[in-house]
Amino acid sequence: MAISIETFFLSPDGEGTLQARIQQMIAHGILSGRFRKGEKLPSSRKLAQHLGVSRITVTLAYTELLANDYLESRDRSGYFVSENAPEPPQFTPNPTSNGDNIDWSRALGRRFTGGRTPTKPLDWSSYRYPFIYGQTDPSLFDHANWRHCALQALGQKDFSALTTDYFDQDDPKLIEFIARHTLPRRGILAQPDEILVTMGAQNALWLTAQVLLTQRRTAAIEEPCYHALRDILTQSRCHLSAVEVDPNGLPPEALPDHADVIFTTPSHQSPTNATMPLDRRKALLDKAREMDALIVEDDYEFEISFLGSPSPALKSLDTEGRVIYVGSFSKSIFPGLRLGYLVGSKQFIRECRALRASVLRHPPGHIQRTAAYFLSLGHYDSLIRRMGQVFARRRKVMEQALADHGLGVEGRGVFGGSSIWMRAPKGVDTEELDHALRARSVLIEPGRTFFRGPGAPRNFYRLAYSSIPSEHIPEGIAILAQELAKARS
């Protein structure tokens, strides 16, 4: 029996090459049971004519399906659904199968929703003035070389790195690069068993919180701070002590008398961008020693330091194993990468590794290997340098525009960073401001989620220059100034 040509239909909003779409259409027909074994397909000439594509496209699709044993060819009589083609399901899905009679309010043992993650639009790149934080600028990212490294990591030679179940281990190439090149540039020496690859910095902070904190322990955090860190600590049920930061970051003298773990961002305080001076770093270490607390250093955006050399990490001053260091490639390569690392004492790393193995075994091998190539071929440093040059220019334009409109800057990084922390006049709700601005194609990040509790101030916001072209900045700031003026009146 021949399959009627009318059943072939290329959906107009399909994606991929024509060949891929034809291949997909036929595979789906077989997998769904519409095309049966032994049925004859239209000739490539007829199908090409019917679909309005070139005959070679259909022939190539057929050849590929032949190789995959979806089709078989019989001498001079054309292509047929192969006898070895995958079996369609022999049962139909039960349409009543997604009923729900469960009392989930009782069935759920713990709740994890309710964090205050800000809502960022996924279509941010369609905004004309995206002062959005933490996304990749396609004009800066080194797509070609990343692709090249990914391809290399997909090669036969790297087959085992790609496919192996490492159990609880990391890619040795990536660990070696981090130990030999990345960490020494932060003043840190570490052995492979003092390093753990994580699914981004957030995963590193999460693992650390699980291993170090319990309901009976106290964590000190910066106020304001990265909202996901607050969520992680809240979920761990430890006591939280929030310490207000000043223009030099976390003031050690303001720490409570007792804390078990101090979370800090000395390179660029998140979100105020303050850089902690050397004296204060030493004072913080002294204070931690005094109360026998550990310090978790999120070395946030250290690499975006285009206005001066970054200072060594706090960890580099640590002679006791008191500092746990969190680094990330996700921010500087691209956030979808989800790749970071933890550095700390062997005993600590061993527990984090065991927990990571239980949660997800290990970060995917292919991603680790691709990053190892990207780093070791020097593409990472080139990317950071290029970003620094462009960010410096954008920041200058932004500073000028903010000054022109008299907008209140609350914090900016001494060494760089990718954003400016802003304060609107009291009484302005920046979430409402954000709403009004979106209608005018401007994206800002309201600041409320960085503060704790219901009394969080509403007049702060963050303006990033990591994803907006310089030439759009003045106009974006002008619109912002107009909407701010409206909001005040």
Add this chain to the structure above:
Amino acid sequence: MAISIETFFLSPDGEGTLQARIQQMIAHGILSGRFRKGEKLPSSRKLAQHLGVSRITVTLAYTELLANDYLESRDRSGYFVSENAPEPPQFTPNPTSNGDNIDWSRALGRRFTGGRTPTKPLDWSSYRYPFIYGQTDPSLFDHANWRHCALQALGQKDFSALTTDYFDQDDPKLIEFIARHTLPRRGILAQPDEILVTMGAQNALWLTAQVLLTQRRTAAIEEPCYHALRDILTQSRCHLSAVEVDPNGLPPEALPDHADVIFTTPSHQSPTNATMPLDRRKALLDKAREMDALIVEDDYEFEISFLGSPSPALKSLDTEGRVIYVGSFSKSIFPGLRLGYLVGSKQFIRECRALRASVLRHPPGHIQRTAAYFLSLGHYDSLIRRMGQVFARRRKVMEQALADHGLGVEGRGVFGGSSIWMRAPKGVDTEELDHALRARSVLIEPGRTFFRGPGAPRNFYRLAYSSIPSEHIPEGIAILAQELAKARS
């Protein structure tokens, strides 16, 4: 100043192309501060001669470094370290920085080490008779098409899928494929908000345990069972009730009077390979309804069903939302992939999503998109079919060899699977057997870790045929029989 040619040295055990190694050597020299800005590099002719490589190789490396701004060329006078080259660190790592004076026995809030993960050798492929479970057979994996799909997912068109921070969302293309094609073939209909992509099946089980279990709740598990599941549940501190499986899998009548969550593997019990018959599935659902328990169905190896069509998932019989379904691509594509999914009621999935976001945000975008292409182009089904054909052959050889030597089979899948569960005579310790066999290039998996507690039987073991060529099986089994005979005497 010129950089002395003697400082250039290609390490003999280096990897990558010669060009990449030269590029890397020079980038490292600059990044480590050995080569300073403005210093002149040897001519490509001299360096080529010195290193014993062709001149074009050196020229290509220089050109690449030029493009990345590590080098600059000056008219007719050669290549120099660029004025824009990355800054070397201005401080040297503190050699005393990795001291450790912390009392970690006090500092660690929780311990996660101590699970009973079996130790598998990372160099398993160098064994001649690897009856190892859960690794990729390079002769079966569809490397070319995986690479092709990965490349497509790395393309400009998919740039945002590659780089975007999805916050807590999944790749819509992958979710769509799972909902429209994968699940219906298991008899399951689900909406996108009833599906969550996870870092493999283990991550799905982990998320489920965190959301459903507390210290006051009880989980029923199969005995023997997948050791990582037991570790996950032990860490959650819930009460554990282990129920011995029989040749039809988990017997519902043996369940305790009360359990909050029942973990089961109906398709192929792990590790015994038992397939649960339809009657028993219905009885299990009835029993769960009676005690108002939830069921977590790990649809383990359902796709490896070369001896008959797989039966529909337990989830397909569920009309109440009582069954939570765990699927995985890691096992059938490759374990290093770390990609699986959870299907369940919206409220449940919402909590799992929030927890996942806190732990790691989302599985990397590029991996999700690559898998979506691999699935939708039909490569996945071809791979499974090819694996089934080869596994069927290997299994036949294995069954024959086991029969020839009179070795005791404890469980084998009715529909297929990738391993046979074996029982050695009482008194044989299969961990010692494993040790003796490794010396003769045979790898087996001792069974003790699948059982609970200190009284775990030591005479079980698993023999997988997923990574060993047919022609090596008879000899491998012969050696096994010899060592078993020695162990008994």
